[in-house]
Amino acid sequence: MNLPRISVFGLGYVGSVTAAALAERGLSVIGCDVSVHKVDLINAGKAPIGEPGLDELLQDQRSAGRVRATVDVEEAVRDSEISIVCVGTPSAPSGALDLQYVEAVSRQLSEAIRGKGTPHAVVYRSTMLPGSTRRMAENCFHGMENPPSIFFFPEFLRQGSALADFRQPSLSVIGVLEPGQATEVVSVMVDPTTETVSVESAELLKYSCNAFHATKVAFANEIGRIGKQLGIDSTEVMGALCRDTRLNISSYYLKPGTPFGGSCLPKDVQALVHYSRRLGVTVPLLDSLMESNRGHLETLLGQVEAAGKKQVVLLGLAFKAGTDDLRGSAMLELAANLLLRGYEVRIYDPEVSSSNLVGANLAFASLKLPNFESLIVEELSEAFPEGVAKTIVASKICADEAEISRFLGKGQPHHVIDVNGWRALATIASSYEGVCW
Ligand SMILES: NC(=O)c1ccc[n+]([C@@H]2O[C@H](COP(=O)([O-])OP(=O)(O)OC[C@H]3O[C@@H](n4cnc5c(N)ncnc54)[C@H](O)[C@@H]3O)[C@@H](O)[C@H]2O)c1
Incomplete structure (x- = not known):
């Protein structure tokens, strides 16, 4: 040849x-x-x-x-x-x-x-x-x-x-x-x-790689500056951080979709930024994280608004699958923002039941959404009355395909916004978009 x-x-x-x-x-x-x-x-x-x-x-x-x-x-x-x-x-x-x-x-x-x-x-x-x-x-x-x-x-x-x-x-x-x-x-x-x-x-991949490298360097240097100010050897800290190849140096947390939330990430980022300010250490990258997260939620709100339907169903409310924890939940924040903007909201999450919520979890949910219990539906069918076109914001897989097809399948008037990669919805729903795809 x-x-x-x-x-x-x-x-x-x-x-x-x-x-x-x-x-x-x-x-x-x-x-x-x-x-x-x-x-x-x-x-x-x-x-x-x-x-x-x-x-x-x-x-x-x-x-x-x-x-x-x-x-x-x-x-x-x-x-x-x-x-x-x-x-x-x-x-x-x-x-x-x-x-x-x-x-x-x-x-x-x-x-x-x-x-x-x-x-x-x-x-x-x-x-x-x-x-x-x-x-x-x-x-x-x-x-x-x-x-x-x-x-x-x-x-x-x-x-x-x-x-x-x-x-x-x-x-x-x-x-x-x-x-x-x-x-x-x-x-x-x-x-x-x-x-x-x-x-x-x-083309975007090349820029993403370089932006990612730059983010890593800036992050390590910001941790380094905090460590130096405290007399801590930050190379030891970052060395240990890199030994975690399940959560830290891995594809985990690198999937575009849901804003970060939960009881730890927002709280700990804010505490570290506040502490750095008190130490007189500038950490603009860390400082930008909450704003970036807020911007992501605003993007999602913009997509719901652009869909043009006044009724919204949230599929998934807890901050991630497998838990009923609502603290720092982006979907709870989304629901609160939508209600303020005059939307009618229904929430379906089989892992979250108003009767089971207790303690800090219940307090947080009630603070964000005082009428939260009235928004929760126990059955999918309650969220989809006949003939009413709704925007569906799906943040977790919370029903099997056959069941969800009954409500979102072809011919139904609903528009689906997929936040967390429930890709089967792309073929099931008559109208579908991803938050980042
Ligand atoms: N340098 C790196 O490590 C690296 C790594 C990956 C990608 N890149 C990308 O690759 C590209 C090249 O980077 P580089 O560092 O090799 O650049 P460079 O500046 O070292 O080389 C570019 C060469 O192109 C020549 N040139 C300009 N106009 C020309 C023309 N009309 N015809 C022929 N030659 C012409 C210049 O004389 C020069 O020798 C850039 O887009 C850069 O971002 C660079």
Whole structure:
């Protein structure tokens, strides 16, 4: 089988590593950059950037005749079947993303591919905001006789261990413009385990990963500042935190959906922020958590309002499944807010019965919703009188599919807002949306 030849546009940190590492896999690679200096360095078998092992690898691949570089876009496209875009996407002074280099290279690629007339693929690896790849496809490649296949393939390498990361990526996900778009054409450059998603998901994924990393660093540093102020070795604290791989370093608590709640998270976040203020330690990340949570509840309220029905049924009231604890429950908060805004609310939660609630739990519920007992229905049927269109906010799986279908199935006038990933409702209900999907 003839392996496709590769052109790499942009020979900076990502591009030069990509060029060398793909040549190492036996592929023929031509790099292209506007910088004559970088092109000359590659052609001399030298790395244009400082990265451990790259000089040696480029030297070897250059000697083996598998890698070279040019400033000529046409030559690079003519001598390749796949073009990988690794040009910079810096920040404008406002913080906005500056796509001028990606746009310029896309226009040049379009011209060169048009002139070439044989099948070609363009793979964007430059980090771009959701919608950018599709816009490039529409603005630069639309209407061509033989348009290239276009992909967004986010790069997750870290400088300092870039070659090792390229050879064994921590994550490999490729974005396609249309469902079912074949990825075989670029299989030589992607890991067999690569997951295929939409270009927009792949674009957002890259930003989510970096925002997550930044959040982790800022969090560790805020705990560090509190620890320092108290004479506590925060590396010991964070070391122990990281040893919990069930709740802390895990996918737990990383599912978009319900605002956080319960008897501990809101209380303890607020206490830690208050304490930090007293210590004179600034913790803006921790300080933003309650506001962010409140904003999420406001989003949910906005979705209920947009649904345009004055009657609302909440499926699930406790702060999470498997408990009757209402303290800090986001659904209780939602109910209180909806009542204040003039909605009629009914609540169904088989784990919560007004007759069983006691102590702090009952006190909290009564404080938030003084008429709370009158809103609870013991049977689903009580919440769904014939012919009345309602908005259903589902925060936990609290009935089996056959039973819920009787009330929410096709032909019923209700609109479902799914807060916690009860995905079966998407096929059961005639009108469905997720709070974050
Ligand atoms: N640096 C990283 O660790 C890293 C990791 C993952 C993703 N990324 C993303 O990859 C992209 C590239 O990052 P980088 O750090 O390699 O950037 P860089 O600034 O080191 O390199 C970009 C290169 O593109 C060249 N270039 C600009 N316009 C060009 C054109 N029209 N034709 C050919 N070459 C052109 C520049 O001369 C430069 O050599 C960015 O979007 C970045 O966010 C970077």
